[in-house]
Amino acid sequence: MAKENVPDVVIQRLPLYLRSLVHIAERGQKIVSSTELGAWVGVSSAQIRKDLSYFGEFGKQGLGYDVEFLIGQLRRILKSDQTWHMLIVGAGALGHAIANYRAFENWGFYLVAVFDNDPQKIGSPIGHLIIQPMEELAETIRKRHIEIGILAIPPQSAQAVADQLVAYGIRSLLNYAPINLVLPPGIHVAHIDPVVSLQSMAYYL
Amino acid sequence: MAKENVPDVVIQRLPLYLRSLVHIAERGQKIVSSTELGAWVGVSSAQIRKDLSYFGEFGKQGLGYDVEFLIGQLRRILKSDQTWHMLIVGAGALGHAIANYRAFENWGFYLVAVFDNDPQKIGSPIGHLIIQPMEELAETIRKRHIEIGILAIPPQSAQAVADQLVAYGIRSLLNYAPINLVLPPGIHVAHIDPVVSLQSMAYYL
DNA sequence: CTGTGTGAAGCTTTTCACAGCG
DNA sequence: CGCTGTGAAAAGCTTCACACAG
Numbered sequence: 055m056a057k058e059n060v061p062d063v064v065i066q067r068l069p070l071y072l073r074s075l076v077h078i079a080e081r082g083q084k085i086v087s088s089t090e091l092g093a094w095v096g097v098s099s100a101q102i103r104k105d106l107s108y109f110g111e112f113g114k115q116g117l118g119y120d121v122e123f124l125i126g127q128l129r130r131i132l133k134s135d136q137t138w139h140m141l142i143v144g145a146g147a148l149g150h151a152i153a154n155y156r157a158f159e160n161w162g163f164y165l166v167a168v169f170d171n172d173p174q175k176i177g178s179p180i181g182h183l184i185i186q187p188m189e190e191l192a193e194t195i196r197k198r199h200i201e202i203g204i205l206a207i208p209p210q211s212a213q214a215v216a217d218q219l220v221a222y223g224i225r226s227l228l229n230y231a232p233i234n235l236v237l238p239p240g241i242h243v244a245h246i247d248p249v250v251s252l253q254s255m256a257y258y259l
Numbered sequence: 260m261a262k263e264n265v266p267d268v269v270i271q272r273l274p275l276y277l278r279s280l281v282h283i284a285e286r287g288q289k290i291v292s293s294t295e296l297g298a299w300v301g302v303s304s305a306q307i308r309k310d311l312s313y314f315g316e317f318g319k320q321g322l323g324y325d326v327e328f329l330i331g332q333l334r335r336i337l338k339s340d341q342t343w344h345m346l347i348v349g350a351g352a353l354g355h356a357i358a359n360y361r362a363f364e365n366w367g368f369y370l371v372a373v374f375d376n377d378p379q380k381i382g383s384p385i386g387h388l389i390i391q392p393m394e395e396l397a398e399t400i401r402k403r404h405i406e407i408g409i410l411a412i413p414p415q416s417a418q419a420v421a422d423q424l425v426a427y428g429i430r431s432l433l434n435y436a437p438i439n440l441v442l443p444p445g446i447h448v449a450h451i452d453p454v455v456s457l458q459s460m461a462y463y464l
Numbered sequence: 465c466t467g468t469g470t471g472a473a474g475c476t477t478t479t480c481a482c483a484g485c486g
Numbered sequence: 487c488g489c490t491g492t493g494a495a496a497a498g499c500t501t502c503a504c505a506c507a508g
Contacts, residue, residue: 061477069458074439077414087489095439099489100479107491115485115490133461140457147359151352152453157437163457201464202457209282226460228453232362234279234300242463244456248357248433251449252345252368252407253274255431256338258447259406266499292467304467305501312469320468320507 060108067105070095072128079121087118134161139198140228143215144206145170145178145185148230152206153181166198195222202226209233216243265313272310275300277333284326292323339366344403345433348420349411350375350383350390353435357411358386371403400427407431414438421448 074094078086088099095102106112112127113119129135140158142149145168153168168180169188176187186194194200203219205212205227212231219227220241227243229235232250235243279299283291293304300307311317311329314336318324334340345363347354350373358373373385374393381392391399399405408424410417410432417436424432425446432448434440437455440448 063477065462066459068462069452069455070439072458073437073452073455077438089489094441096441098479100481101477103489103491104478111491113490116488117486118489131462132458133464134458138457138461138464147356151356154352155453157454158457161454161458162461163454202460204453226457226464228456228460232278233282234275236299236301242460244460246451246453246456247274247278248360248409248451249362249366249368250274250278251433251451252343252363252431253277253337253339253366254271255407255433255447255449256343256367257270257273257336259338259343259431268499294467303501305503306499308467308469309500316469318468321466322508323467 064105064108067095067097067101068128068132071102071105072125072132072134075121075125075128079125084121085118086121086124088113091119136162138163138202139166139200140164140202140204141167141169141191141194141198141200142204142206143169143188143191143219144230145172145175145180146206149206150180152204152230153183163202165204166200167194169194191218192222195219195224200224202228204228204230206230269310269313272300272302272306273333273337276307276310277330277337277339280326280330280333284330289326290323291326291329293318296324334366341367343368343407344371344405345369345407345409346372346374346396346399346403346405347409347411348374348393348396348424349435350377350380350385351411354411355385357409357435358388368407370409371405372399374399396423397427400424400429405429407433409433409435411435 071091074091088102092099092102109131112124140163142152142165149168153165158165167186168183169186169191170176171188175185178185203224205215207215209231212233213235216227216235216237220237225241229243229245232247237243276296279296293307297304297307317329317332345368347357347370354373358370363370372391373388374391374396375381376393380390383390408429410420412420414436417438418440421432421440421442425442430446434448434450437452442448
């Protein structure tokens with residue numbers, strides 16, 4: 055399906071291409087060149103052509119790329135054309151904001167369970183779900199076939215909860231806790247830490 | 260202050276070093292080697308030594324790095340030892356979660372204003388602030404010396420609001436809207452888009 | 465002996481530039 | 487012609503390996 059070994063950095067750019075392509079499609083545009091897409095995303099045209107060439111030949115020479123076709127190909131490559139089940143641990147302000155975020159389903163990411171260890175919160179509704187106690191983690195992951203965990207908890211407990219999730223079979227983690235998780239090889243983690251982003255930007259101020 | 264031209268990728272790693280160093284300091288550890296810090300962060304020891312060498316000689320040969328000293332140096336390099344003023348545009352669920360996030364002040368980032376264009380919301384409290392109308396943007400940015408803008412609005416209006424912020428003098432943007440902003444050179448943008456993170460991870464599933 | 469700081473080597477990623485096709 | 491796809495060249499980044507200092 056995918057070619058040999060594709061650089062990590064390419065995989066991180068494909069979602070950006072996809073996001074801009076959707077935007078271009080919504081404007082009613084049918085065809086796009088690598089130069090134009092590159093201007094939207096902020097990379098060179100050669101970069102885009104080279105990145106796509108890892109996966110096949112999607113363009114028409116002398117013309118460009120069919121926008122809808124390329125969207126479909128990127129969805130397939132990024133596995134956003136199938137269904138994934140996610141859970142959130144942590145039902146604070148952040149957990150609520152994530153649970154009510156409407157953009158996940160479009161891309162095949164379905165939130166199917168939310169957990170918290172606060173007895174006050176357990177049983178309360180959150181979006182269309184009910185907050186569950188941590189004791190039900192293992193069983194819910196197995197029964198609902200959950201592949202992705204989202205951590206929206208304080209940093210003190212993040213490593214321990216991440217270890218639990220991995221022990222119960224989770225292979226991908228989206229970590230909103232401001233701490234670096236140390237996990238076994240084969241587990242994929244993405245960190246979202248606004249302070250880290252701000253600090254990188256502040257360097258240039 | 261900073262050496263010649265430091266690669267971007269180095270600047271993006273320094274906040275990760277800082278975050279792990281704080282964690283190490285909280286455990287009461289006084290000295291850390293590049294090998295140990297690398298294990299926490301997930302990079303090689305040579306990488307850490309090389310990255311730090313762009314800015315000076317912070318370690319003691321045969322011993323390692325003084326944790327508190329290195330924290331201080333990284334704070335200085337990343338300009339987290341000074342005060343920055345931020346505003347949020349968008350007072351929805353996400354805007355509220357960000358406004359109530361307690362981790363910014365530790366690093367010198369102070370939220371001083373929140374804006375929304377919904378008349379229903381204007382005047383309501385959010386954290387210790389009051390939601391202001393968009394008409395007050397320009398004046399507030401100037402009077403409060405705001406350098407950083409946070410976008411927590413729907414993607415449809417993100418580009419227009421970003422253009423406004425830049426026109427009024429904002430140089431750094433933290434964008435939570437799932438759209439790629441096209442901005443003039445010299446303006447720094449960091450994107451936080453959980454769908455992009457999830458899509459990159461799903462590739463490996 | 466331990467662990468930093470750093471040129472040099474090795475590897476990865478990006479850019480170039482052009483053949484080839486619609 | 488215009489724009490893709492792609493080897494080859496260039497640039498950038500990481501790792502190696504060792505002199506040196508405590």
